[in-house]
Amino acid sequence: MNVLLPLVRSLCTVAALSAPLAASAGPSLLVNGSFEANVIAANSWSVLPSLTGWQGVPNIELRRQNAGLAQDGLQFVELDTFNNSGMRQDVATATGQHYTLSWYYSPRINLAAASNPIEVYWNDVLVTTNGGTGVGSNAHQWQLFSFDVIGTGGLDSLRFAAIGTSDSLGGSLDNVALVAVAAVPEPGALALVLAALGGLGLAGRRSKR
Numbered sequence: 001m002n003v004l005l006p007l008v009r010s011l012c013t014v015a016a017l018s019a020p021l022a023a024s025a026g027p028s029l030l031v032n033g034s035f036e037a038n039v040i041a042a043n044s045w046s047v048l049p050s051l052t053g054w055q056g057v058p059n060i061e062l063r064r065q066n067a068g069l070a071q072d073g074l075q076f077v078e079l080d081t082f083n084n085s086g087m088r089q090d091v092a093t094a095t096g097q098h099y100t101l102s103w104y105y106s107p108r109i110n111l112a113a114a115s116n117p118i119e120v121y122w123n124d125v126l127v128t129t130n131g132g133t134g135v136g137s138n139a140h141q142w143q144l145f146s147f148d149v150i151g152t153g154g155l156d157s158l159r160f161a162a163i164g165t166s167d168s169l170g171g172s173l174d175n176v177a178l179v180a181v182a183a184v185p186e187p188g189a190l191a192l193v194l195a196a197l198g199g200l201g202l203a204g205r206r207s208k209r
Contacts, residue, residue: 028177029091029099030158035174036073040064047081057086057161063172068140071104072175076140078108079118079162080170086161091178093151098181101127101158102146104174107134114164116171121159122149129163130171140172148181 031053032038040046045063049056061078070076079085093099107116113133120127127147134141149156158178162170 026180028179029093030089030176030178033176033178034070034072035062035075035077038062038075040075042074045078051077051087054087054089057088057159059085060087061085068106068109068172070174071106071140071142076172076174078170078172079160080115080164080166080168082168083166084162084164084170086159088157088159090155090157093153093156094180095151095153097151099149099151100146100179100181101149101177102144102179103160103176104142104144105130106140106142106172106174107132107137108169108172109134109137109140111135111169115167115169117162117164118171118173119161119163120145120147121157121161122147123152123157124159131164132171142174149178 032051033053035051037052038048040062041064043065045061045066047059047061049059051060051062054060059081061081062075063078064070064075067078068076077087079087101120101122103120105118107113111134113131113135116134117129117131119129127149128145130143130145132141132143158176160173164170
């Protein structure tokens with residue numbers, strides 16, 4: 001037992017050092033990412049200056065089972081209210097932490113591609129542009145988009161902006177999420193764990209002899 005004790009202590013120390021590196025990613029940091037918090041009547045739509053967690057730029061069009069169905073829940077957002085519009089949310093992040101930013105986008109049903117584009121910004125830097133045609137479709141064509149973004153350690157800004165034909169009809173968004181990326185243990189830490197386990201097994205065999 002005296003032979004094993006130092007190795008057990010060593011293994012516990014390595015495990016403790018490695019644990020933060022393998023921490024769970026956890027839930028989304030965004031508030032109201034599926035736009036279900038502000039309930040409106042079924043088969044309706046409403047233009048609002050803001051939603052729970054989101055600020056309109058200058059306003060946001062919320063839809064519930066109207067001109068398509070949501071990807072998650074019952075409600076989704078269309079970013080072309082009376083003209084091209086947008087929305088933003090500021091979220092606290094950790095310095096240098098990587099996050100997976102994801103969302104679902106669909107062009108509006110039976111709407112030409114020129115009216116559907118939406119730009120996505122992280123801290124006012126363009127991440128990507130979504131677009132596509134809805135002509136000939138009778139349902140939303142939800143597509144998942146996912147990008148890696150890095151936190152600054154302060155309040156970081158996520159913004160979506162319609163940039164197509166400003167005709168009060170445009171692309172739709174739903175199920176927006178921002179999740180911290182779980183770090184992978186460094187190779188050196190893994191090697192230490194394996195070495196400690198090997199030493200523990202060897203010491204066990206010697207003690208039996």
